[in-house]
Amino acid sequence: MPRHAQLATALLFAAASATSLSAQSARRPFRIEEATIAQIHAAFKAKTLTCRALTKAYLDRIEALDKRGPAINAIILVNPDALAVADSLDKRYATGGPTGPLHCVPMIVKDNFETVGMQTTGGSLALEGWKPLQDATMVRQIKHAGAIVLAKSNLAEWAFTPYETVSSILPGYTHNPYALDRVTAGSSGGTAAAVAASFGAVGLGTDTGNSIRGPSAHQALVGIRSTMGLTSRAGVIPLNASSDVAGPMARTVADAVAVFDVVVGSDPADSVTAPADAKRSASYAAFLVRGALKGARIGILRQAYERPTLDPEVQRVFERAVADLQAQGAVIVEARVDSLDAIQRRQQGGCNRFKADLERYFVARGSNAPVKTIDEVLRSRKFHPTVEQRLRDAAQSTEMPEASAGCQSRERVRSALRDAVLQMMDSLKIDAAIYPTWSNPPRLIGDLNTPHGDNSQLFSPSTGFPAITMPMGYTRDNRLPAGVSFLGRPWSEARLIQLVYDYEQATKHRRAPVLQAR
Known part of the structure; x- marks a missing residue:
């Protein structure tokens, strides 16, 4: 066969193969388990996925796994209009492309965010059936960016406890998808369990002392608690307005940042956010780059986690995390707030x-x-x-x-702690301080006696400084997730995102829980 004929035959074969592969790709159902926002949007662009098909797949997964099969029990209710919203997004995509950066991203929203047309309860039967007249600011923001509120998730009632997720609005506990006999932590445990189990692409939670970061650590997620005032709490049922923060919970840093970019900014309905527009970065996604750990100075904040009940397996996993940071070029130093005990003793009275x-x-x-x-x-x-x-x-x-004299005293203590932590960071020239998000693995459901290990309550909530938790590995025969927290200076989210993204890409600790429908 002449050479030009051979080449033509080869080209025809390659074209036929490409067409066959494209057809196979088109026929192959999109896998929603562990799907990222980028993968979802790539499938839309390739016309191998519609918003309706994606939304239906998530709804089917909730139906199969939340109250049946492993019965995670994370969802209070699904959005009855989800498919209708998906259809409208498909129509808009066909004529004008994506509606925004979160186009057709199905989201799990903690049930203390106000949602128009959907019940909002804070986990309490006392609010059963209440339908607010407006969306919480953060819900409005994600909708404007094209997201779908797919479902409202369970929480510790009134967001009271960091230890477990149980409420009166939903019978029974929410179960940790990595071990169904274990807790999810609280209070955003429903969002965490649902996102970890791929009931939605990403989620929204709230954090007063722990409630984004603890459940994220227990379910191998990324959780962002921003600087106080960078994100709005308007339309969120409050627990403590001096500490409440709302934010994203996701399976990857990139997905958490995609939501974060949408929800940061000033909000007239929440006066604490007045400085946000001047302090925010134009794009936090721009900081998703490798190499940030090289030369970064990271402080180990032992005061956050060292106690007699520190679990040795958590300690070993954390030590491996420190070694991984060093392997990427980070400089590890010891960090200590010398005046911590004296500052805490200044608190007089309750608040x-x-x-x-x-x-x-x-x-x-x-x-x-x-x-x-x-x-x-x-x-x-x-x-x-x-x-x-x-x-x-x-x-x-x-x-x-x-x-209240007690509340005034608390604010003075907080101010002193902010100054002390900043002084420590500046004196050591560190980019972030790190510690295990919890010192102990997830407890058995119903166990309130063995050590809980919550390390989240003090440094970030009391200072108002940002903290991001990341998966750092697993304990108990490599089954139970553990998280590491990165604490930064106020308004330093961009730098923290650089660090945690580099750590995530170097280690890839996140893995899906094994769940089976009956």
């Missing part, structure tokens, strides 16, 4: 803001508010027994936070 913050929140909802007071909730008896004492303690509060 329980929950009653004041919650009742102000409901007053602002006017006639649409489902309840008005803590006393009304108590009289209703519509709550889980585990939260009754917390509700009664809150009801006893008679002072407004602004007039």
Whole structure:
């Protein structure tokens, strides 16, 4: 055969093979397990996936695995309009392309975010059936970017506890998809379990002392608690307005950052965000680059986690994480806030803001508010027994936070801690401080006696500084996830994102839980 004929034959064969592979790709169903936003959008662009097909696949997975099969029990309700929204997004895509950076990204939203047309309960039967008149700011932002609120997720009732996810609105506990007899931590455990189990692409949670970072660590996720004031809490049922932060929970750093880029910024409905537009980066996604750990100075903050009950397996996993950082060129130093004990001893009196913050929140909802007071909730008896004492303690509060000597003392302590942590970081010239997000593996469901290991309550919430948790490995025969937290200076999210992305790409610790439908 002449050479030109051979070449023509080869080209025809290659073209036929490419057509065959393209056809196979078109026929092959899109795999939603562990799917990233980039993969979803690439499939849309290739016309191998529609928004409706994607949304239906997630809904089918929830149906098969949340109340049946392994029965994760993470979802309070699915959005009855999800497929209709998907259809509208498909129509808009066909005529004008993607509607925004989160086009048709199915999202799991913690059930303390207000959602128009969908019940919002804070996990409490006292709010059953309440449909707010507006979306929380963060929900409005993700919708505007093209996302679909696919489902509302379970939470520790009123976001009270960091230890487990149980509420009165949804019978039973939410289960850790990596080990169904283990807790998810709290309070955003429903979002964490749902995202880890691929019930949605990404999720929204809230964090007062732990509630994004702890559940993310327990489920091998990335969780971002931003600098106080960089993201809005408007339309989120409050727990403590001086510490509440809302943000993304995702399976990858890139996906968490994709949501983060959408939700940062000033919001007139939340005065604490006034500086946000001046402080935010133009694009946090621009910091998803390799090599950031080379030469970075990382401080080990032992005060955050070293205690007699530190689990030796968690310690070993953390030591491997430190070694991995060093292998990427990071300089590891010891970090210590020498004045920490003295600062904490300055606290005089208690400060329980929950009653004041919650009742102000409901007053602002006017006639649409489902309840008005803590006393009304108590009289209703519509709550889980585990939260009754917390509700009664809150009801006893008679002072407004602004007039409370205990709350004023707490703010002075926080100010002193901010100064001390910044001084430590500056003196050591560190980019971030690190510590295990929890010092112990996820506990057995129902166990409130063995050590919990929560390391999240002090440094980030009390200073208002940002912290990102990352998967760092597994304990207990390589089954139970463990997380490492990166704490930064205020408004340093861009630098933290550089560091955690480089660590993620170097280690690739995230893996899917093994779940089977019956």
